[in-house]
Amino acid sequence: MSNQKKRNFQIEAFKHRVVVDPKYADKTWQILERAIHQIYNQDASGLSFEELYRNAYNMVLHKFGEKLYTGFIVTMTAHLKEKSKLIEAAQGGSFLEELNKKWNEHNKALEMIRDILMYMDRTYIESTKKTHVHPMGLSLWRDNVVHFTKIHTRLLNTLLDLVQKERTGEVIDRGLMRNVIKMFMDLGESVYQEDFEKPFLDASSEFYKVESQEFIESCDCGDYLKKAEKRLTEEIDRVGHYLDPKSEEKITSVVEKEMIANHMQRLVHMDNSGLVYMLLHDKYEDLGRMYNLFRRVTNGLLTVRDVMTSHLREMGKQLVTDPEKSKDPVEFVQRLLDERDKYDKVISTAFGNDKTFQNALNSSFEYFINLNARSPEFISLFVDDKLRKGIKGIVDVDVEVILDKVMMLFRYLQEKDVFEKYYKQHLAKRLLSGKTVSDDAERSLIVKLKTECGYQFTSKLEGMFTDMKTSEDTMRGFYGSHPELSEGPTLIVQVLTTGSWPTQPAVPCNLPAEVSVLCEKFRSYYLGTHTGRRLTWQTNMGTADIKAVFGKGQKHELNVSTFQMCVLMLFNNADRLSYKEIEQATEIPASDLKRCLQSLACVKGKNVIKKEPMSKDIGEEDSFYVNEKFTSKFYKVKIGTVVAQKETEPEKQETRQRVEEDRKPQIEAAIVRIMKSRKILDHNNIIAEVTKQLQPRFLANPTEIKKRIEALIERDFLERDSTDRKLYRYLA
Amino acid sequence: MDRIDHLFNHYANRSSSHLIDPEGIEELCSNLEVPHTDVRILMLAWKMKAEKQGYFTLEEWRRALKAMRADTISKLKKALPELEKEVRRPSNFADFYVYAFRYCLTEEKQKSIDIETICQLLDIVLGSTFRAQVDYFIDYLKIQNDYKVINMDQWLGFYRFCNEISFPDMSNYNPELAWPLILDNFFEWMREKQA
Numbered sequence: 046m047s048n049q050k051k052r053n054f055q056i057e058a059f060k061h062r063v064v065v066d067p068k069y070a071d072k073t074w075q076i077l078e079r080a081i082h083q084i085y086n087q088d089a090s091g092l093s094f095e096e097l098y099r100n101a102y103n104m105v106l107h108k109f110g111e112k113l114y115t116g117f118i119v120t121m122t123a124h125l126k127e128k129s130k131l132i133e134a135a136q137g138g139s140f141l142e143e144l145n146k147k148w149n150e151h152n153k154a155l156e157m158i159r160d161i162l163m164y165m166d167r168t169y170i171e172s173t174k175k176t177h178v179h180p181m182g183l184s185l186w187r188d189n190v191v192h193f194t195k196i197h198t199r200l201l202n203t204l205l206d207l208v209q210k211e212r213t214g215e216v217i218d219r220g221l222m223r224n225v226i227k228m229f230m231d232l233g234e235s236v237y238q239e240d241f242e243k244p245f246l247d248a249s250s251e252f253y254k255v256e257s258q259e260f261i262e263s264c265d266c267g268d269y270l271k272k273a274e275k276r277l278t279e280e281i282d283r284v285g286h287y288l289d290p291k292s293e294e295k296i297t298s299v300v301e302k303e304m305i306a307n308h309m310q311r312l313v314h315m316d317n318s319g320l321v322y323m324l325l326h327d328k329y330e331d332l333g334r335m336y337n338l339f340r341r342v343t344n345g346l347l348t349v350r351d352v353m354t355s356h357l358r359e360m361g362k363q364l365v366t367d368p369e370k371s372k373d374p375v376e377f378v379q380r381l382l383d384e385r386d387k388y389d390k391v392i393s394t395a396f397g398n399d400k401t402f403q404n405a406l407n408s409s410f411e412y413f414i415n416l417n418a419r420s421p422e423f424i425s426l427f428v429d430d431k432l433r434k435g436i437k438g439i440v441d442v443d444v445e446v447i448l449d450k451v452m453m454l455f456r457y458l459q460e461k462d463v464f465e466k467y468y469k470q471h472l473a474k475r476l477l478s479g480k481t482v483s484d485d486a487e488r489s490l491i492v493k494l495k496t497e498c499g500y501q502f503t504s505k506l507e508g509m510f511t512d513m514k515t516s517e518d519t520m521r522g523f524y525g526s527h528p529e530l531s532e533g534p535t536l537i538v539q540v541l542t543t544g545s546w547p548t549q550p551a552v553p554c555n556l557p558a559e560v561s562v563l564c565e566k567f568r569s570y571y572l573g574t575h576t577g578r579r580l581t582w583q584t585n586m587g588t589a590d591i592k593a594v595f596g597k598g599q600k601h602e603l604n605v606s607t608f609q610m611c612v613l614m615l616f617n618n619a620d621r622l623s624y625k626e627i628e629q630a631t632e633i634p635a636s637d638l639k640r641c642l643q644s645l646a647c648v649k650g651k652n653v654i655k656k657e658p659m660s661k662d663i664g665e666e667d668s669f670y671v672n673e674k675f676t677s678k679f680y681k682v683k684i685g686t687v688v689a690q691k692e693t694e695p696e697k698q699e700t701r702q703r704v705e706e707d708r709k710p711q712i713e714a715a716i717v718r719i720m721k722s723r724k725i726l727d728h729n730n731i732i733a734e735v736t737k738q739l740q741p742r743f744l745a746n747p748t749e750i751k752k753r754i755e756a757l758i759e760r761d762f763l764e765r766d767s768t769d770r771k772l773y774r775y776l777a
Numbered sequence: 778m779d780r781i782d783h784l785f786n787h788y789a790n791r792s793s794s795h796l797i798d799p800e801g802i803e804e805l806c807s808n809l810e811v812p813h814t815d816v817r818i819l820m821l822a823w824k825m826k827a828e829k830q831g832y833f834t835l836e837e838w839r840r841a842l843k844a845m846r847a848d849t850i851s852k853l854k855k856a857l858p859e860l861e862k863e864v865r866r867p868s869n870f871a872d873f874y875v876y877a878f879r880y881c882l883t884e885e886k887q888k889s890i891d892i893e894t895i896c897q898l899l900d901i902v903l904g905s906t907f908r909a910q911v912d913y914f915i916d917y918l919k920i921q922n923d924y925k926v927i928n929m930d931q932w933l934g935f936y937r938f939c940n941e942i943s944f945p946d947m948s949n950y951n952p953e954l955a956w957p958l959i960l961d962n963f964f965e966w967m968r969e970k971q972a
Contacts, residue, residue, distance in 0.1 A: 727955070728954055728955035729953070729954075732953075747953065748958065748961070751958050751961070752958055755930065755957060755958055758930055759888065759928055759930070765930065765955070770937065770955060771954065771955045772955075773955075
């Protein structure tokens, strides 16, 4: 019962009495040897596995493990030598098939033999640390078959040959390839790599070297890239079908190197088909392909990006410095917007919105936009054009889109303060002539500018809008309190707060009596409600609508400037007037008067006045009379121009000078701000900091900064350090 | 002491106030056999720490002559070479250079000196040691239009320039550093001439 030790059941199959017979081992081995032969000869069906296993077991048990092991090796080796002769004898295509067949047979045999010798595997081999049966079987195959000199090279060449055939378009037995190559893999990673993979990669490298050279001589860029892509896909496919997955990266590297990396420059720069051609002709597919292929190689995308950047810069530079293109500012800016749209589309469609390409696009635009000093002015004129009434078919949404695009260009400007100056001028003209397409659109742009540049940029602009609104209310009040004035000429006054509007010197001018009476009434009304203010009439900014009747009774309404009105009204009391008389009566300064008379007398279709002599220019001896024969198919004739125009050369100089003057205090303020907080700073750092602080408005010139520093030294805001003259010190 | 005062009175007796005035200085110069515009007179003024150009006070006179151990004209004359050596010592020259500029600020609150005077002053003060630099710079000052006057900062800048920058190659001059702008412009002008 409990005393009885439990005995483990052991099924000992067919245990018979073992007699240590010296010949025992030999006899047993012979049985096994014969069995191995039969197995190899595909004649194993009559064998009893169980009997063979027992024999092997007994040999090991009776300490004949070594004999068994050695015998196994010798026998197998002999067989394999024989097999390799057979394989070697195979001709042509059957070589590989024979090899494959023998390999499969060997594997099957090896498995069976391993099973029979399992006990030896687990005991004798374990303790003696010898190679196990299965790996030994593989090594024997490797040494006697694969590395058999007559097979080794031939095998490799056959395989490479097949790959080559497949590359040239022939169909090969992929299954066979897979099996043979798997054989290499089964024999061990180093066998695969040494005996197959490395030579394969070398041969592929050669192949692609030659092929890429051929292609590059005969194909254009787009076609070449298509071919390269095709080859790449093929190789990946090949790996998937009959190579070790680890080879994929290696073979694709070879293709990338030979087909792309080695020819990168030549491809990108190819005449009439390379990158520039593709960009110019919107070849999105080709560009996308180039992007995908080049990103695989070192510096591939860098190369593409560099060529794109230099092309953009060159194109941009030509665009902005071409005098033809600067004739029409609106065209100029539209062209810039179109180019930007175009390249934006390229980057989003073909380059996957790659940020580095976006940055290259932006930096290129920033570079060339600032090459033309008139860019800020032109952008303002473009905006002016879009915000004026009379653009057919423009809807609010469209205007928004355009303004957003304009903001993009604005960001590229280095001289944002110049833009501000022009924008203010143009906005003033728009507001005063009542020609803005919508108040909302104007305000929307101001909000965008404010977001971009801060409150100070736009605070004065907003003042302009307020004045317009307030003036409307004032007019209502004026006419409300003077009902008797509803008869007679109508006066519309805009009261502008100095400081919010671009400064204009007041120009003297004698208004016609009817008008000046009204003006006086307004003045007293206004000053009555606003004490302590001073009003100055800006006669050079006003307009007038006057009704005229000509010789044959033609009636027209003329829309003119205030100056022109003054001149025309004179002809109510005189048929003919000389220049000097007009000058005296109106007191308008000579240059303004000449311009005014020119627009009244010398412009075809608008010459309500005639001049003698009929020369092009206004001379001080000229005389003028009404053009009784004046005709126009329109009732309303517009003569005065208050439209914003591209500045003339002298005007441009003047504006530029004003901008430079405005910059001086800004630079000084920046210097003082920086020095106040740092107390001591060296020269180079001051320049850098000041430039950085002013960068949102304009690019500060180091020489100008130096001048301002010296001015501040003279005014005792700063001093040079007495020992180190590179340093400046803030003087409280 | 008496002899020094006595000597002073000799030159001061022409003016109504008890000072040696410009006329007196002229006489002094001829007695010393030194030209009126000679740098040694300026050096004498420096030694005196004279405050007002063209005038010497008794205190200033005493200061210099006592230090120079001169109580007669001939002794004063003999002491001049020694004075020059003293001023030209590097430790003193910078001070003398600054003094020379201040000495020419004749009006109250004046901070700058007109170009013509500066040219003369440069010649007197630096002419013997930095002949080439002074000559070229004077040429430049006369033809440029950016500056009508020179201030102390620019004056000192030029001295630094003479001492630190090899001339006429100016290979170690860098206009991007803290040199006064007028020297940057001078540098550009020189470069254009050399091209």
